Amino acid sequence: MTQEIQKEKVQPRRDFLKYLLSSVTAGFGLIVFYPVFSFMKPPKQREVEVTSLKIGNVDDIEIGDSKIIRFGNKPVIVIRNGKEDFSALSATCTHLDCTVQYKKDESVIWCACHNGKYDLTGRNISGPPPRPLEKFKADVKNNEIIISKIV
Amino acid sequence: MKKIFTNLYNWVDERVDLSDIVKFMSKKYVPVHSHSIWYYFGGVSLFFFIIQVVTGILLLFYYKGSADLAYESIHFIMSKVEFGWLIRSIHAWSANLFVLAAFIHMFSVYFEKAYRKPREMTWITGMLMFFLALGFGFSGYLLPWNELAFFATKVGTDIAGVLPIIGEPIKIFLRGGEDVTGATLSRFFGFHVALFPGIFTVLLFIHLLLVQRQGMSEPLNEKVKKTMPFFPNFVLRDLLLWLVVLNLLAILAVFFPAELGIKADPLAPAPAGIKPEWYFLFMFQTLKYIPGYVLFIEGEILGIFLFGLAGILWVLVPFWDKKSEQGRQNKLVNYLGIFAVMFIIVMTIVGWLL
Amino acid sequence: MKNILSKYIFVIFCLIFSQITNAKTDECFNCHSGLDDSPSKLFKNDIHQKVGLSCSSCHGGDNTSDDMEISMDKKNGFLGIPSQNKISEICAKCHSDIENMKKYRTDISTGQLEELKKSVHGAIAVDGKGMILQCTTCHNAHGIKKVTDSGSLVYPTNIPNTCNKCHGDINYMRKYNPGLSVDQLAKYRESKHGKLNLKGNRKVAQCASCHGSHAVFTSKDVRSKVYPLNIPETCSTCHSDKEYMKESNIPTDQFEKYKKSVHGVALFEKKDISAPVCNSCHGNHAATPPGISSISKICGTCHALNAELFGNSPHKKVFDENNYPECETCHGNHLILVARDQLLGVNEGAVCAKCHTEEKNPKGFKAAVKMRALIDSLVVLDSISRRQIFIAEQKGMEVEEAKFKLRDVHQAELEARTVVHAFDAEKFSEIINKGVNASNEVISEANSQVDEYYFRRYGLVVAVLIISLLALLLYFQIKRIEAKQNL
Numbered sequence: 001m002t003q004e005i006q007k008e009k010v011q012p013r014r015d016f017l018k019y020l021l022s023s024v025t026a027g028f029g030l031i032v033f034y035p036v037f038s039f040m041k042p043p044k045q046r047e048v049e050v051t052s053l054k055i056g057n058v059d060d061i062e063i064g065d066s067k068i069i070r071f072g073n074k075p076v077i078v079i080r081n082g083k084e085d086f087s088a089l090s091a092t093c094t095h096l097d098c099t100v101q102y103k104k105d106e107s108v109i110w111c112a113c114h115n116g117k118y119d120l121t122g123r124n125i126s127g128p129p130p131r132p133l134e135k136f137k138a139d140v141k142n143n144e145i146i147i148s149k150i151v
Numbered sequence: 152m153k154k155i156f157t158n159l160y161n162w163v164d165e166r167v168d169l170s171d172i173v174k175f176m177s178k179k180y181v182p183v184h185s186h187s188i189w190y191y192f193g194g195v196s197l198f199f200f201i202i203q204v205v206t207g208i209l210l211l212f213y214y215k216g217s218a219d220l221a222y223e224s225i226h227f228i229m230s231k232v233e234f235g236w237l238i239r240s241i242h243a244w245s246a247n248l249f250v251l252a253a254f255i256h257m258f259s260v261y262f263e264k265a266y267r268k269p270r271e272m273t274w275i276t277g278m279l280m281f282f283l284a285l286g287f288g289f290s291g292y293l294l295p296w297n298e299l300a301f302f303a304t305k306v307g308t309d310i311a312g313v314l315p316i317i318g319e320p321i322k323i324f325l326r327g328g329e330d331v332t333g334a335t336l337s338r339f340f341g342f343h344v345a346l347f348p349g350i351f352t353v354l355l356f357i358h359l360l361l362v363q364r365q366g367m368s369e370p371l372n373e374k375v376k377k378t379m380p381f382f383p384n385f386v387l388r389d390l391l392l393w394l395v396v397l398n399l400l401a402i403l404a405v406f407f408p409a410e411l412g413i414k415a416d417p418l419a420p421a422p423a424g425i426k427p428e429w430y431f432l433f434m435f436q437t438l439k440y441i442p443g444y445v446l447f448i449e450g451e452i453l454g455i456f457l458f459g460l461a462g463i464l465w466v467l468v469p470f471w472d473k474k475s476e477q478g479r480q481n482k483l484v485n486y487l488g489i490f491a492v493m494f495i496i497v498m499t500i501v502g503w504l505l
Numbered sequence: 506m507k508n509i510l511s512k513y514i515f516v517i518f519c520l521i522f523s524q525i526t527n528a529k530t531d532e533c534f535n536c537h538s539g540l541d542d543s544p545s546k547l548f549k550n551d552i553h554q555k556v557g558l559s560c561s562s563c564h565g566g567d568n569t570s571d572d573m574e575i576s577m578d579k580k581n582g583f584l585g586i587p588s589q590n591k592i593s594e595i596c597a598k599c600h601s602d603i604e605n606m607k608k609y610r611t612d613i614s615t616g617q618l619e620e621l622k623k624s625v626h627g628a629i630a631v632d633g634k635g636m637i638l639q640c641t642t643c644h645n646a647h648g649i650k651k652v653t654d655s656g657s658l659v660y661p662t663n664i665p666n667t668c669n670k671c672h673g674d675i676n677y678m679r680k681y682n683p684g685l686s687v688d689q690l691a692k693y694r695e696s697k698h699g700k701l702n703l704k705g706n707r708k709v710a711q712c713a714s715c716h717g718s719h720a721v722f723t724s725k726d727v728r729s730k731v732y733p734l735n736i737p738e739t740c741s742t743c744h745s746d747k748e749y750m751k752e753s754n755i756p757t758d759q760f761e762k763y764k765k766s767v768h769g770v771a772l773f774e775k776k777d778i779s780a781p782v783c784n785s786c787h788g789n790h791a792a793t794p795p796g797i798s799s800i801s802k803i804c805g806t807c808h809a810l811n812a813e814l815f816g817n818s819p820h821k822k823v824f825d826e827n828n829y830p831e832c833e834t835c836h837g838n839h840l841i842l843v844a845r846d847q848l849l850g851v852n853e854g855a856v857c858a859k860c861h862t863e864e865k866n867p868k869g870f871k872a873a874v875k876m877r878a879l880i881d882s883l884v885v886l887d888s889i890s891r892r893q894i895f896i897a898e899q900k901g902m903e904v905e906e907a908k909f910k911l912r913d914v915h916q917a918e919l920e921a922r923t924v925v926h927a928f929d930a931e932k933f934s935e936i937i938n939k940g941v942n943a944s945n946e947v948i949s950e951a952n953s954q955v956d957e958y959y960f961r962r963y964g965l966v967v968a969v970l971i972i973s974l975l976a977l978l979l980y981f982q983i984k985r986i987e988a989k990q991n992l
Binding site for chain 3: 114
């Protein structure tokens with residue numbers, strides 16, 4: 001009599017343990033595989049490559065025009081001087097860190113904040129900038145513009 | 152669900168005869184005694200290795216093994232890839248704990264004299280895996296291409312270079328040139344993800360096969376009366392421990408994520424306080440204490456020579472320890488072991504504090 | 506022939522004469538004045554003659570003998586006409602000797618030669634024979650007067666012409682400094698200083714007042730009184746001296762004000778020699794206060810964009826009509842403080858409401874209030890952005906993305922502070938909006954990093970719970986299995 005009662009008690013407990021074990025194992029699988037699959041999912045942002053960067057086709061920039069690109073964490077201004085003649089300079093004004101722009105009509109690089117001007121080699125020619133702009137290398141390979149750090 | 156499994160099992164069993172293995176496993180017993188706890192460290196080491204393989208493969212999805220991109224790619228993993236920080240931190244922590252577990256496993260086997268006949272081959276494969284683990288650590292340390300790694304590698308390969316005659320060629324082989332450069336990184340990357348794992352897997356296979364074949368070694372001085380079945384009792388206990396270890400890894404990874412430091416600059420002066428990874432610290436520290444010249448031998452060469460000799464003696468212990476083989480106590484082995492443990496602990500602490 | 510004969514007769518006459526007169530008389534001078542040559546004529550009025558020096562003091566020889574053979578014998582130390590550096594050395598024999606100069610109870614200093622030697626004029630001349638200048642170049646050789654004597658070449662009103670002898674000569678200056686202009690005197694005569702100087706005013710500044718007398722350096726030399734760092738001090742030696750400036754009606758507090766100004770701080774504290782000093786606005790040789798209409802042009806030499814924006818703004822016309830000095834109306838002159846955002850608007854410390862009162866000019870008043878509110882809101886957003894980045898960074902999270910965007914906020918602030926000079930509320934708010942958008946992006950980026958931080962912590966809690974629970978269940982399972990085995 002007593003044994004029968006015990007058996008009845010044991011039976012549901014074991015089922016409960018089994019049920020719990022399998023559901024927690026499923027949860028465990030979830031917490032292991034969720035990070036793993038998230039990791040394998042390609043990240044949204046473009047990868048950061050800092051030493052050199054392809055910025056697109058030669059024809060993306062017209063002759064005598066410019067484009068500001070992101071190079072690592074810093075903006076770089078790329079100016080197309082001729083058919084395959086590009087120059088690239090840091091676009092951070094040496095005065096107070098504003099972002100400079102190319103002024104076509106004057107053929108200068110110009111900072112809107114305080115009218116600082118640089119010539120196309122990055123030399124500070126007028127206004128408050130204390131130093132020239134840092135230079136970058138701009139090459140054309142297979143019709144693609146490649147900007148790289150000058151080491 | 153259960154039916155599918157049974158069918159699948161039967162399908163395989165029909166072709167390769169699984170029942171033998173199951174029979175073997177269920178007949179296998181693990182001795183139970185007061186030192187049983189040490190049996191688990193082999194399994195824990197194995198678990199860390201599995202974790203390393205899994206997280207290592209995941210990191211390979213994004214890592215780029217070149218001097219220009221290595222640092223940036225890890226930065227990318229840490230900042231842009233979802234759970235990248237977690238995977239890398241687990242890889243880094245698991246690497247350290249792997250070496251620690253391997254240390255414990257090795258010393259427990261040593262003190263239990265479990266290497267004695269007929270388990271010499273198990274011991275040797277284990278020792279080779281231990282050296283490979285150190286190699287994994289040394290090569291992996293350079294891969295982020297940060298300042299600390301760069302200089303640690305420089306110093307580490309320099310030490311190899313002081314050996315007479317063979318030192319210089321070894322140094323150049325390791326560095327892939329005269330200096331630590333991008334070529335060294337490519338090389339170390341190759342060692343870390345292809346060469347070492349390949350060799351390690353073969354050794355591991357042999358090691359595990361031998362353990363299964365010969366069973367667990369029983370201690371010399373204790374008569375074992377109790378046993379437990381390898382499956383499921385011991386395996387489940389192993390799993391339980393693995394879960395605890397996984398918990399520990401997760402906590403360490405979240406609270407102490409792996410750092411990246413600043414990118415290596417070959418032209419920059421060496422930063423203050425460069426230290427090798429902790430498991431090399433005792434050797435590094437000892438070399439510092441050996442005087443410049445001992446008799447006619449250069450101190451550093453003597454140090455490396457002594458470590459080499461000690462290592463060889465250690466690996467070959469099953470062959471010169473005849474007493475244990477005959478089932479008698481060998482006090483010399485115990486004293487040597489205690490000296491080695493004390494030496495490593497003291498030198499590591501000294502190296503850490505200084 | 507006749508001439509030589511007469512000279513001989515004269516000499517003989519002299520010899521006889523000297524025999525008669527006292528032996529102590531200066532035989533050199535006696536004889537040479539008889540010859541009526543220019544040195545002796547000039548020496549007659551020379552300060553050195555008056556204090557008892559003789560020709561032989563500089564030229565050597567024996568001035569007690571009337572016999573030329575003796576007096577002008579090299580054995581007696583006769584030097585003849587000294588040349589080049591020898592000239593200055595002879596002057597210095599006395600003038601650099603403090604003990605000697607005391608005898609004459611004079612207050613003139615010693616050490617002029619030392620000063621000259623290290624000065625720009627002490628460099629070696631193009632002929633390579635000696636210094637560019639010798640004492641006599643400015644002071645003359647004979648006929649030297651006291652500096653307080655209006656006949657002296659170095660008397661304040663004469664100095665400009667004395668210096669101009671060389672500095673106005675293009676052929677001469679080309680040899681030493683072809684880049685230096687030679688119109689300083691002409692400019693000087695146009696200045697307040699130069700005009701008063703011409704009228705005989707000794708107190709106004711002339712060349713030596715600013716450039717120094719013996720120790721003259723180029724303006725690029727840090728030792729120069731006209732090196733940018735030293736100019737304010739140099740001008741203030743007179744202009745801050747109330748006593749000295751008594752006769753003129755101009756204030757004497759410019760230097761004190763300048764020191765506190767943004768320009769003065771840049772110069773004196775940051776040692777920024779590109780900061781404007783007195784002459785940057787007032788001119789140097791042609792020093793004159795700038796006229797009201799030209800202020801924006803003068804400030805605009807450096808603050809070009811602000812000047813341009815102002816020139817095209819509605820304020821330009823109104824300011825001209827009312828004779829308001831352009832930049833100065835809001836920024837002041839010598840005491841120009843850093844232009845803070847507080848300058849804008851109608852509150853305390855702001856300048857707009859000076860004209861744009863609520864009653865008389867409600868439109869301008871409202872625009873001022875609005876623009877101030879805009880820049881203030883951007884500044885607040887900027888500081889919130891920084892704080893959020895800081896919080897995320899403190900938690901060890903990746904904030905480079907946010908920091909990169911923060912540059913745009915910073916840029917918008919700076920641009921707004923420039924474009925405010927166009928006094929165009931629409932243009933202004935356009936730029937402010939750019940900054941507001943950027944800073945919103947920064948804040949959300951930083952916040953998402955903070956969220957990520959908590960996600961990791963909570964994620965860990967969940968993971969640890971599940972793993973621990975699984976371990977616990979496994980433990981029970983083992984116990985169960987073993988209990989069954991033991992049965």
